[in-house]
């Protein structure tokens with residue numbers, strides 16, 4: 001008898017095509033209950049905190065002192081504030097369309113006395129208020145699947161290409177669309193065991209709204225930047241990343257990472273280790 005995960009991977013391997021896309025019903029997350037619930041998942045010990053630590057290390061290895069870094073769909077800013085704390089000589093700007101998310105993000109930055117991060121209300125698919133070639137790095141975490149359709153994804157990559165300086169850094173991480181409903185329900189079921197029903201439902205909606213690995217690869221090719229590579233978790237694209245290579249070593253920041261990992265409980269630590277392992281099998285090394 002196959003275990004749940006091998007069974008899900010088998011369904012993925014044998015399905016003929018990706019599932020049809022179902023966009024998120026709340027594209028811009030401005031409802032106050034949504035903002036509160038989402039923010040609580042990203043606090044230390046919450047379900048999103050492990051992925052935040054992972055992304056914070058990856059981003060820290062790609063930014064340098066003096067850079068201006070844009071975070072697309074920053075939400076309540078928990079990831080960006082953490083990265084800003086780890087990289088005090090770099091300037092960070094979070095972009096989101098939800099005023100309530102932005103208020104939360106600003107309040108957290110102020111309570112941590114962060115002076116190297118700000119937050120602006122803007123559509124990340126157009127980045128209208130951002131000048132051409134004015135940004136040193138563009139990052140994003142779990143946000144691109146909130147775009148309404150494939151055309152908006154293309155527009156978003158074109159906007160990234162416009163605002164990012166020619167040798168700028170990129171780190172875009174998101175969910176990938178699965179190929180089988182049965183595997184999707186197995187992965188959601190795993191989340192439902194340890195998390196709230198609402199979070200499991202959010203995860204289901206995100207997986208349905210995710211773009212496919214082929215969508216990402218097409219947009220990366222259109223971006224026309226040789227240094228951008230595509231990575232994904234093998235067999236099932238639960239996580240996908242478009243990234244330029246690391247530019248710096250991060251010894252100090254890795255010490256902060258290790259300290260934060262020590263404070264995680266066993267379940268969270270195991271989830272983080274799994275993300276790290278599966279993306280590294282997919283080719284994305286973890287900077288030391």
Ligand SMILES: C[S@@+](CC[C@H](N)C(=O)[O-])C[C@H]1O[C@@H](n2cnc3c(N)ncnc32)[C@H](O)[C@@H]1O
Pocket residue numbers: 027028029030042048072073074075076077079095096097098101122123124125140141142143146147
């Ligand atoms: C799932 S949250 C991700 C937040 C954060 N990046 C993280 O890693 O937790 C997606 C965010 O994207 C924002 N968003 C959706 N569409 C947007 C758009 N077109 N322009 C700017 N923000 C958008 C939502 O309001 C929401 O805050």
